[in-house]
Amino acid sequence: MSQYVAPIRDMQFVLNELAGLGEHANMPGCEEASPDLVDAIMEEGGKFASGVLAPLNWVGDRHGAKWDQGAVTTAPGWKEAYQQFAESGWTAIGCPTEFGGQGLPKLVSIPVSEMFKSANLAFSLGPMLTQGAIEALVLRGSDELKARYLNNMVAGIWTGTMNLTEPQAGSDLAAVRSKAIPQADGSYLISGQKIFITYGEHDMTENIVHLVLARLPDAPEGVKGISLFVVPKFMVNDDGTLGARNDVHCVSIEHKLGIHGSPTCVMSFGDKGGAVGYLVGEANRGLEYMFIMMNEARFSVGMEGLAISERAYQKALQYARERTQGTELGVKGGGKVAIIKHPDVRRMLMSMKAHVEAMRALAYVTAAAIDTAHHHADEQERAKAQAFTDLMIPIVKGWCTETGIQMASTGIQVHGGMGFIEETGAAQYLRDARISAIYEGTTGIQANDLIGRKMAREGGVTVKALIATMKALDSQLAEAEAGTLGEHVAVVRKALAEGGMAVERAVSYVLANFATDIKAVHVGAVPMLNLMGIVCGGWQMARASLAAQRKLAEGSGDADFYRSKILTSRFYADHVLSQAAGLSHTVCAGAVGAMAIDEHLL
Template sequence: MSTYIAPVRDMRFVLNELAGLEEITGLPGFEETDTELVEAILDEAGKFAAEVIDPINAKGDRQGAVCKDGEVTTSPGYKEAFQLFCETGWHAMPASPEYGGQGLPHLVTMAVSEMWKSASIAFGLCPMLTNGAVEAIAHHGSDALKAKYLPNMVAGVWTGTMNLTEPQAGSDLAAIRSKAVPQADGSYRISGTKIFITWGEHDVAENIIHLVLARLPDAPPGVKGISLFLVPKFLVNDDGSLGARNDLVCASIEHKLGIHASPTAVMSFGEKDGAIGWLIGEANKGLAYMFTMMNHARLNIGMEGLSVSERAYQHALAYARERVQGAPIGDRSGQVKPILHHPDVRRMLMDMKSRTEAMRALSYWVAGHMDLASHHPDAAQQARSQAYVDLLTPVVKGWCTESAVEITSTGIQIHGGVGFVEETGAAQYFRDARITPIYEGTTAIQANDLIGRKLAREKNEAGETGFTARALHAEMAALAAELVADGQLADLGHALATAVQALQEATTWLLQHYDSEPQAAAAGAVAYLKLTGIVVGGWLMARSARIARDHLAAGSSDDFYKAKLSTARYFAQHQLPQAGGLAAAITGGSSSVLELPESLF
């Protein structure tokens, strides 16, 4: 069993060289953050992830959370690890100082959260959801709700959840039936059943604050009639102390393929008089408010794809360094060598490494633009950055998680037969990764959002659609042209130019057909999401290669830069060529998706 080691060297490279950490720490509101502080944070977070969280990960997989009579006992070590996590200030890091947080840039908190998720996805889900709930309440809740609930949530004394899905509704939130009846004192009585509630019941914190979507008696049908309510497990007295148990209960927890240490609850509200809750914001605007939390979660789920890929890569690499089996092809030395020397094992490891680094580059680059969108003094820059965040959020979520399933599967393949045996630990990463393309919106939901709201329905004052995507494509094409003219990196430039052209052609086709042939466009939506992820990832890897080359040319002897050049070249030669095939599937493959009559399936 390998030990997780945070990839701090690559994290620093992406933060400083690609995502613009120095510029971001100079923005208003981040004056107390500098690169030296970030270095220290990364080092300490890496130690905590390796020494506290990673050791409980495999134990949590073997003995998951247990539910008995509505009470959930978490896996061995998780309660103690979470309490230490909060005591040492990690839980409060992303939140505003107004509520006891540290107010660090998104870019920094995303990098640190990668470590928590690599060490244990199941562990990382709890603070992730709590911080998402904090953001939703901070943006949309009343001053009274903020004052009463946020300090303890930021500290991790109380945790948070989001309650969307119901048994009959699934991803179709228009079909939810949970009810909220107004009371004379301004509260509401909530009743209904919610499913798939991550960390919906547990023993690691003294209270759980549920954010619940429900309908008022006079609400209009569909998503326009959904309101958002704050419903605590224990009612909170005016002095902040805990009062009576609210009328809600964990009916059961799911027995899942993976993330066993994360209790996924079926929550029943209002089995007696109704759970007491409070309206967040205005009535019938709950779905819009919940999207504050959902978009936070979608980016973080994309980070889970990155994190579990990094962990699976480290695990497979450790095995490949140790396992001796067969002589490498063409090796007549007679020396016993580990399987790392076999060409196909090297191919698989390079695939895992290069794709993981591309995901890290994309995720951090988007996180950096989140900071620019919220803190840059220039309104035009804020708008540009927010547009990039909006465009690429579904890509981070969808492409990183779909890639993670393939990368963790490759990790099993490197182990050979023993990878299929649970004791080696490789299978856990695959099982844990498999949920990530599903929750917080499946890949198809992300892809439909990308080609719909983020592409075809985005219009500027001139009526042009997809202008943010086109601007990004132009930026990528410009780099490709520069690299083509660069003698040392011309091969990367040609590969990138060809891939960008494929993305541009697919984008033009979708914009031309989205309104007239919506099903044909939707048939290629997932392919377009993957195409975007590969090309943007390839662009950032090409940027990395040029930066690494420049450092080496300036006299650096750091082998990290040599490795970065090799990894970027592998991505250009093995991943970017997929762009042409994906574009062809988008522009010419919709008919074969849709032509088969239902009776012939």
């Protein structure tokens, strides 16, 4: 099996040159994020990812999680790895210091998160869901709930879950039926069944803190009648010790295409009279609070698309360098060569490399905006960053996960027939990647959110500002054409300009027709999301070209790395950004072909 090596050099470039890590330390609450500390964290994170988590990836896939009479056992070595993970402080890296966290900004935790997801995606899901639960309790939990649960969750002693959907509900949370009956002591008895609960039951920690959506007896119908509750696996005594087992149980785990090491549970609440739960925040505002967790999770799932692409790329690159087959085109009488010499294999590898770099840049820049929205001293800057974040999260989630599936598939193609054989390892990445475009909201849901809430509702203010930002880069790119590899920068400049115009056309169509022909606009929602992802990725690749050009001019060293940046951006311009015009056409004109045919003819 291939080894995972954290791409720390590229991560450092993106953090410092594109995401503005140096400016982060000037914001309140981010003072600890010095370059030396961040480098040390990434170095240690890379060691843990490659040395502890990566070797267990294959084990988790082969062995999987096992269910027996309500108990779930993780794959061999996982419990010990999790204990080491928690003891090393990785669960606390981005959490508030008042609850035992390290208080580091998201921009610092994101590269480490990418490493862990690349090394072992199924393992990383438990800490990801716990982080979302922590975030919801920090922002909306009472002081009593915070004191009772957060320190142990931050320390990794307990984990957390999100319990949203039910068998009859799917993505329609208005159909949630779980009940919450008030008790005299202020608690609630929760009853109902939840499905698709990641790490709803496992053997890695002594307690699991479930956040559960349920309805009060007098709740209004629909999404306005949903409340959020904390339901622990074991009750917690006033002194912090664990008490009796709560009435919540795992009745089965799913048999899945991928992420076999991560138990996906069917959870039953209240089979013996009711699971004791505690209201989070105000009644009937549960969906609003759950979206705190969901936005955190959606961004993190988008990171999965990046992470699995990186892992698949490393595996494909290693194989292409080692696999000898065929002679080199244009070389008469030559011997057999490694397949990396073949143009189509080179194209596939460059596609993987370019997409990985574009996704990483876009995700890290979005993480920086999240920090700015939370920490910047200026209220207007916070609002501006929040608007940008809101626009980007469905793009990061939708485009990166769809791209992750494509890149994992491309990795198999590089292997040829051997990629279809499980023992090679490449197939696992595709199987693991496939769920990422579905959970925490399918790509269609992300796309509907993008065109509805993030574009039409605000009249396109934020997306138009983004387009203007892209256009403002043109003059800098023009100047860079005179530098090293300037002819490649010129191609990037032209492609970005055309991509920006494609986005502008599509946005104008959405804004003009959303109120009068909503079905037609929604036909183009996913193409619109992909268009935005491709062009925003191109925007970051153009910025990377400029930064690399500047470093070459300064003679900063590592010239091969910077030349590679410019040439990879050129590939992205020719092979990826060039798709923008076609996607824009689909957004503006694709509705007729989708809606004209009668349903019975499908």
